[in-house]
Amino acid sequence: MKTLLKNGVLVDKTSTLNHKTVSVLIEDGRISEVSEDISEAGYSVIDLNGAFVSAGWIDMHVHCFNEAWDEGISPDRVGVESGVTMLVDAGSSGADNVEEFFEKSATHKTKIRAMLNISRLGLTTLHELRKIEDIDVERAIGMAEAYPDFIVGFKLRASASVMGDDFDNPFLLARKIQTKVKKPLMVHVGNFPPSLDDVLGYLEKGDIVTHCYNGKPNGIISDGLIRESVLKARERGVLFDVGHGTSSYSHSVARNSKALGFYPDTAGTDIYRKNVGGPVYSLAHTMSKLMSLGYTMDECIAMNTVNAASALRLDSYGSVKPGKVADLSVFRKIVRESIILDSEGEEINLNEQIVPVAVVIDGEWKETIYGNEEHIH
Template identity: 45%
Template sequence: MTNQFVLRHAKRLNGEEIDIVIENGTIAEVTGAGKGRGQQEFDASGMYVSSGWIDLHVHAFPEFDPYGDEIDEIGVKQGVTTIVDAGSCGADRIGDLVANSKKSLTRLFAFLNISRIGLRRVDELSNLEWIDQEKAVTAANRYQDSIVGLKARMSSSVVSGNDVEPLHLAREISAKTTLPLMVHIGSAPPNIEDVLPLLEKHDVVTHFLNGKANNLFDNEGAPLPVFVDAIKRGVHFDVGHGTASFSFKVAETAKQHGIHFDTISTDIYRGNRLNGPVYSMANVLSKFLYLGYSLEEVIQAVTTNAADWLQKPELGRIKVGDQANLTLFTVEDHPVTLTDSEGEKRTASKEIKAKGVVINDRIIEC
């Protein structure tokens, strides 16, 4: 039996109104508003439609505290159809995370923590014996459909006295698996000027707009030479907002110097979802609208840019023949208070709100 419905009067980012016909979970037709035909209709008048939002940095393993949450709570319920868990699990528990994802509506990929214990402790790189290269390689091979990279959290509270040595070991695992690295940057040691030269094209720096002393800009606000060199090498720069890693002032400095984010991600988990300052993907995206980026730039960061990094372009487009993977959202004109990780508040005039997702043959309202 054919299951067919029409998404009516949805707006593309350029304002063009379209109908999208979904048939048995596949996009069957993209046509002018009012022209689509189907057994059922969903009125998307006043809503924008994009390919499904992708969050490149979340924590979706609920057993680990404080950095954990339920997959669908930070996925489809937020308008996000694909999440990438950023190193919650190492080789010891990655199988459990993958098993959890099979029971969820949200599509999940993962960065494998180079520490086999993952975020069971928050100093997971303080003991180099926990970086078991053989176990990491075995896990990467076993779960290759889910694992998209390796995660190393390079800040003082995580590495303890090991400085940059865990990153050298991560580089060795990367060479053995051909997986790129996602590197969390934060307080020194290790110094940011020792971290960035070790990164290669397609590696990811997350938290790149953090306001800590060990950040990517000098005292005058200019980007550090190692930062500029990394951009030229093709290192990918990701927002990773989080509880402590996004500063309005640093983001404004980056914009003034023409430095653009590659992807916008939340670093969301239960605590900063419920209590802020993250709350949701839509809340984080609204901050970049406030900063003066266009709606197209903001949404591309969580659709085409993220899909291209994942090397899964089908997740970043709306195309006949593709599996249905859509996010519906509005941009509402009213004052809204937005808060960064430093506690600084700004009043914006526009707010992005997620309204729903289409996954295969289902519409799920947010």
């Protein structure tokens, strides 16, 4: 089956055709050609009518496994129906239940990957690191080796409510797992204790800090400056993810960080049932919030395509080039005044919004729930 998408404006900062109106030829679930001029003969043609097209959006931080945590959301609702082709569930599953999660994941249209909780419990108790014996290093490694495509990294929630008062051993054991499997460790930061400085002290190149713009006292800005420990972590290659969530995105921290020259690497949502109706809404809304701070659309799209694929070490994803998996997001940028909230209740005035129209996933076209709104032109 060969499909040709035509009249799409490419958004891919890694491509020489960036911002050009292109055709994308898809064969057997892979991109075979991207060009300003491909003959239509013999292909099934989809006309994008001037909409933007990028690599499929990847949401680095969601919760979509409600057997472990009943706040988990239906994957397709925040996935393909919202313009997102890949969801990374951040720690809902652990070694005890990841096999069940893997099997369920195959029943959805959206691609799902897991950051395996270093606790075998996943999020079943919400204080998964209280007992050190629940971090079973060998079983976690075993699961990662048994499901090498599905498990893309590991998750550790660094909060006293999760860890009890042992702030050291979970990091040491996580590092043992991570060193063996060589996939990124994502760490949730929030309330003190532990201090952000202490948490960052454990992190190395390729690790990911999520909730980087939380508005809690233990945040990345201290005395009007980006903390020294944060700058040092970035220097050695630690990555920073937005991880919006119910209580982890302060628009004012994001604004001040931008003014201080500190930008996020990726813009995951931490979306689940309780926050999909606000303040998170969708990955597109999270990107639109960043655009209201002055990030360009291209920068926001790069965060959730090329940057996300690179953070997850998924070489076949993240850009629109021959040989890559044919996962694409099709979207428009509309001018529309609206006010939405951050996690602290601050009102954010949006002038422009990214609106997902459709996705192509493994070469197959699917419209989103936003695509047919009459005000999209």
